[in-house]
Structure formats: structure tokens, C-alpha cells
Amino acid sequence: MLQVRGSLAICASAWLLAAAAPPMDYGPAPTWRRAIDLSEDYIRSLLDDPDSARFEWPNQVTRGTLKMPFEKTRNGYYTCGFVNSKNHFGGYSGRVWVIALVRDDQAVFAELGQRDGADMVTAMCERALKTGSIHPIADGPGDGLIGPDPAR
Known part of the structure; x- marks a missing residue:
């Protein structure tokens, strides 16, 4: 009987801690x-030749939390896509993954991957797609997902 009471006390304590946690704040949802x-x-501000940027956004925007190594945790709406732009030599450097997070009607974080794919951005975007954290636009809207306006 003592073990049952102890288990119940632990469960009750865990429930109280979970209940006391404030709800996650992502800010207002933007349109896609x-x-x-x-x-x-925001991403153009990171590039050598911002006017040459060619973007591809094949994924929906999703509500979530983004945590990069050695960075603070950020809540908002994020997506992964691709960018290709000219480097400082004037040639296109190649299509790379990009991750971007928007909150309160401003882009608050973006980072580009590397051409060789051996970087955190590529790993995060590929994992998010594989696990269903983000979805391709072709999948249609779902809970917490924002896709492009079908009328456009």
C-alpha cells in the first residue's frame, strides 16, 4: 500500500508541475x-549579393520552438526552404537549406546551410520533414500549419 501511495504522490506532483507551466507563447500567426x-x-541581409537571391519555399510555415546550438530558444512560426545566391566572386554558390523564424510580425532568426550539407540547418530541416514537424505544401494545411493562400 505504501508503494501505491508513493506512486500516486509522484504522479500528483508531476501533474501539478505540468499544470503550473505557463502556456507556450508563439505570438500571432502570420499568413504564409x-x-x-x-x-x-531577413535572409537577404545575410547574403553577399542580396539582389541575386533565388528562393524556394516548398514547405508550410508551422508554429513551434527553434533551438540552435549556443543560441537561445525562440518560439514563433518557422519553415525551411532553399536559397541560391551569388558569392563575392559573382558566381552562384549553389542551393542550400535555410531555416527562418517569424514572431510578432518580424523575422527574428534565419540561418543558411552549407553546400556540402554537413551543417545544423540541413540536419534540422531534413529531420523536421522526416518527423513531420514541418510539412510540404502539397500535404495541405493541418493543425498549427500555415500554407499559401490557394487563391494566389
Whole structure:
């Protein structure tokens, strides 16, 4: 009987801790187009030749938490896509993964992957697709997902 009471006390304590946690705040949901526009503007600021940027956004925007190594945790709406732009030599450097996070109508984080694919951005984007954290636009909207306006 003592073991049952101890187990119940542990379960009750865990429930109280979980119940006391504040709800996650992601900020207001942007439209897909707004999230993409904000992300592209932010990403262009990271490039050698911003005007040459060619973007591909095959995925929906999803509500979630993003934590990069040695960075603070950020909540908002994120997606993964691709960018190719000219380097400082004037040639296109190659298509790479990019991850971007929007919150409160501003892009607050973006990072580019590497051409060889041996980087955290590529790993995170590929894992997010594999695990269903983000979905291709072709899958249609779902809970917490924002896709492009079908009328566009």
C-alpha cells in the first residue's frame, strides 16, 4: 500500500508541475505570404549579393520552438526552404537549406546551410520533414500549419 501511495504522490506532483507551466507563447500567426516575405528580407541581409537571391519555399510555415546550438530558444512560426545566391566572386554558390523564424510580425532568426550539407540547418530541416514537424505544401494545411493562400 505504501508503494501505491508513493506512486500516486509522484504522479500528483508531476501533474501539478505540468499544470503550473505557463502556456507556450508563439505570438500571432502570420499568413504564409507574410512569413515568407519577412524571412526573405531577413535572409537577404545575410547574403553577399542580396539582389541575386533565388528562393524556394516548398514547405508550410508551422508554429513551434527553434533551438540552435549556443543560441537561445525562440518560439514563433518557422519553415525551411532553399536559397541560391551569388558569392563575392559573382558566381552562384549553389542551393542550400535555410531555416527562418517569424514572431510578432518580424523575422527574428534565419540561418543558411552549407553546400556540402554537413551543417545544423540541413540536419534540422531534413529531420523536421522526416518527423513531420514541418510539412510540404502539397500535404495541405493541418493543425498549427500555415500554407499559401490557394487563391494566389
